[in-house]
Amino acid sequence: MKGTLWLAWRQQRVLVVCGAVVLVAAAALAAYFRSGMLDDLHSGLFDHCDPGPLYCARPEDGLPQFLDIEPLKLLGGLNIALPVLIGMFWGAPLLGRDRELGTHRMILAQGVSRAQWFTSRFALAAVGTVALSGTLTLLFRWWWEPAVNRSYGVFWYEASALAGSGPATVAAALFGLAVGTLAGLLTRRVLSAMAWTLLVTAAVAVLVQWTHRARLLVPPRAYVSDGWQAKPPMGDKWSTGNYGLITASGRRESVLNCPYPSGRELKECMAQHGYVARFFEANPAGDYWTFQWIDTALLGGLALGLTVLTVLLLRRRV
Known part of the structure; x- marks a missing residue:
């Protein structure tokens, strides 16, 4: 290692070490809590639980029963916050520190081109970012696997899983x-760059979460049950909360017109109003990957576009 790459390593090695420490700590915690999760599952405490309901109830008092999943959700929260942290503490000083101190002039005066100066720094930071975020993502998935889409665990559509795994x-x-x-x-x-990075990355993260909740890019599917028979089980589907009834002409109306779960009352109400079926809207578990690839394309495209813009501005700004 020599030249601009050696200089980039000298300036970023503290961040690389910090990232390695985070990975080691996360791996140790994941191994510890996942072991406890498996012990609970093997003990038979959750053998009575149906994975379909929204929660598993304890037989003795009917209260909800869950695995110890809070540490797992904290890891998911860390993964969601990672763009902000990397952007502020790794991205903002990458060029900003030399620009603020004026040391880039000395580097460029040594015969180093602007492209070399930028490429060596950004490449090392990008490799570190992929290694850190990718490993944390794999740790989450490995830890999550025993409790994936279980009523006593974490469903795929929860923010910690959908945006952090x-x-x-x-x-x-x-x-x-x-x-x-x-x-x-x-x-x-550097401080101004950190502030702008916090503002932009946080705003984009909120926007992405909003598109998930609004099903803006991945529309839900309608599940229909004829007559007054029971609706298809919800299982691991992500409900929109939109339930209703269907007339003979195909018009959908509010479920409040016949607010009965099943039985004689529902049958009589549907016959009285001319309803022939019921429906609900939800995203199946398979849509997890649809959400993932759409977000990957959008965020990856934005990252590529901003990187190209940075390269184009180097000659004017440096």
Whole structure:
């Protein structure tokens, strides 16, 4: 290792070490709590639970019964916050520190081109970002596996799982790095770049969560049951909360017109109003990967676009 890559390593080695410490700590905690999760499952405490209901009830008092999943959700929360953290503490100083101190002039005066100066720094940071976010994502999935889509565990559509357990997590981390790098180039002040990075990455994270909740990019499916017979089981589907009744002409109306779960009352009400079927809207578990690949494409595309913009602005700004 020599030249600009050696200099990039010298300037980023503390961040690389910090990332390694985070990974070791996360791996140790994942191994410890996953072992406890498996012990609980093998003990028979949850043998009576049906994975379909929204929660598993304790036989003695009917209260909800869950595995110890809070530490798992905390790891998912860390993965969601990763773009902000990487953008602020890795991306913002990447070019911003040299720009603020003026040390880039000395580096460029040594015959190093702007492309070399940028490429060595950003490549090392990008590799570190992929390694950190990818490993944390794999740890989450490994820890999550015994309790995936279980009434006593974590369903695929919960924010900690949907936004913190797949390739979209890696794409989001690279997006945060790209935002911080561009902010450092434009503002020439590390603190200002960190503030802008926090604002932009947090806003995008909220927007992504909103598209999930609104099913804006992955529309739900309608599940229909003829007559007054029982609706298909919800299972691991992600309900929109939109339930209703269907007339002979196919028009959908509110479930409140016949608010009976089943039985004679429901049959009589449906006959009185001319309803021939019931429906509910939900996303099946298979849509997990649809959400993942759409988010990956969007966030990865934004990261690539911001990186290209940074390269184009280097000649004017440096």
